[in-house]
Amino acid sequence: MLICTNTEPKDRFHIVYIILIIHGIAILMPWNMFINATEYFTDHKLTLQLKNGTQIESKYKEYFLSNVGIAAQIPNVLFNVLNIFFHLGETHSTEGYTHRVLGSIIIELIFMILTVILAIIDTSEWITLFFYLTMLTVIILNIVNGIYQNSVYGFSSRLPMKYTNAIVTGSNVCGTFTALMNIITIWLSPNKRIAAIYFFASSILILFFAFVTFFMLKKNHYYRYHWNQSLYNKSLTNGDTGKISTSIDTDPIKSEDLIFTSSSSLNDGKGQSKRPPYLYVFKFVWKQCLNVFLVFFITLSTFPVIQSGIKPIDPEFFGSIEKTQTYYIAVCCFLIFNACAMFGSIAPNFIIFPGPEKLWIPVISRFLFIPFFMLCNYVPDRRQWPVWIQSDFLYVFGGILMGFSSGYYSSLSMMYAPKSVPNQKYAGVAAMMAAASLVSGIFFGINFSYFLAWLIRQ
Structure with a gap:
């Protein structure tokens, strides 16, 4: 049985829209902060400071941005594409998107915390190891970010068009925020290491907000309504003859469970998930x-x-x-x-x-x-x-x-x-x-x- 309603609830206080803006910001925040902190890497971490004040540039400094670009772009594109075709849970159900989004955010949080730790400690004795740890971090961040970005657009597609636009808006808000932070940093001229820690910490904060608000999104009546509607339409397309109710259960747990009750919409009748x-x-x-x-x-x-x-x-x-x-x-x-x-x-x-x-x-x-x-x-x-x-x-x-x-x-x-x-x-x-x-x-x-x-x- 699948629950449906003819009365669309309101997005009270634009909560769903704001949550998707937050996810749009979170998608680009770690990458923008890495780019914003370029001088921290090239002039601080990848340059050896001797006690007499002499600076010795490492071989990794000159091509740092090029290496970061390669380490970021290829995994991001590759996993954005692969995410369309590979199943994780039920690929296009709330469960499948939940695994992808929350798993990606958790991994990004872990590696951003690692980045902050590396910024705090002295790595001058192991510059080579620091460089490769940074490249590994960039690769992992962009692998999971490719999955995260692709999945956020996927689950927002069940909502009206403006909610997909909220993600694009969030990404551009992130760019504006980053540009303002850069100007403020130039104006205040803080220590490069301290500035980088602020950049990375702000990424952690935004990712944490995205993690928490995703649970709020799944419990939101407006969001659940559109998921129920989309699955109801699926059941009609696939010939589901189950009973259709005209009201949504207001119990968050029960209503959440109803999203997964139309078996014909999620499989081919043989227990096998259909590939789109x-x-x-x-x-x-x-x-x-x-x-x-x-x-x-x-x-x-x-x-x-x-x-x-x-x-x-x-x-x-x-x-x-x-x-x-x-x-x-x-x-x-x-x-x-x-x-x-x-x-x-x-x-x-x-x-x-x-x-x-x-x-x-x-x-x-x-x-x-x-x-x-x-x-x-x-x-x-x-x-x-x-x-x-x-x-x-x-x-x-x-x-x-x-x-x-x-x-x-x-x-x-x-x-x-x-x-x-x-x-x-x-x-x-x-x-x-x-x-x-x-x-x-x-x-x-x-x-x-x-x-x-x-x-x-x-």
Whole structure:
């Protein structure tokens, strides 16, 4: 028997929406904090400080960021994709998502705590071991983060579109928070080790909130209603003849149990879990997956590699040479992009345009951002191309458009993806395919940006 109701409860105080924003923040927080603490690794942990004040740079310092990028990107993409196809519990039930989400958060918490411990203790006598422990941490974090991110999009797909967008919004909130923390750190100029500990501790705090709020989510009446509705629709599709009640039991434990009572919706009648028809789902979702991929590919082709290398045309853009040198990249590149992406991802809550069939038009038009930023004042001392964009204000305006359009169109495409499948029993699979397209776009965009950087220098 499956419980269903015709009366949709309200998301009181927007609790479900806020919880999904928290998970969106938690998805990117550990990685953003690692990148934000780059100088802690290169100038503190991977540089030997002698008693006479002499510094000896280790062989691991020069290629640290490249090694981190490889250790992070490949596992993240790989496990985002594998998570779609491999079962853990019942893959597309609440139980399956619970195993994946909570297991991923616990592992991330363990390795972030290990990172804080390594920041506190003196590792100068074993720099090589520290480097490999850091690489192992990055690999593990991105393996479980790939599973975590993919699963969060999967279970949110059973809710209305704006809840998928809440995750995208949370990711952009994380970027804005990180950019602000970076500016505050520059302003206060604390010890690199202390700053890194603050960064890592904030990741632990956010992950802990995500862990706790996931239990709140599973007990929430609004969330349970939509899961019951989706399983009710499944039972009709599969011919379940069990009794249908028109009310939800208000007992949290009993109502939670009801999610798993429709056996025909979860297996094929022989006790075997059905594998979703992936080609059937992809047939309907591929357009939105392509939109997701292109939005992030174009964005990561210029941000942050190209944009962080753009220098001011006016050396006193912030009122003085010193302030401009200190804050130009932190504000004009990182803060502006992340803040505008955050506002862009919030905008679909108020206006949705264009529709799913026409979204490809503005997405494709964003390719114009690539030559625009290449013609700005990027690495002026090493570039061979002329600088055509001779205005800091025009560059900032381009950054605003880039950030806002990235947030807005990524939100729309992620919202449209799970709703593209006529049979909504497979909405979770569609959402996970879109999430895999997202990280694939990031992966290929970042690597393409290195080619663009090389091209400008030729």
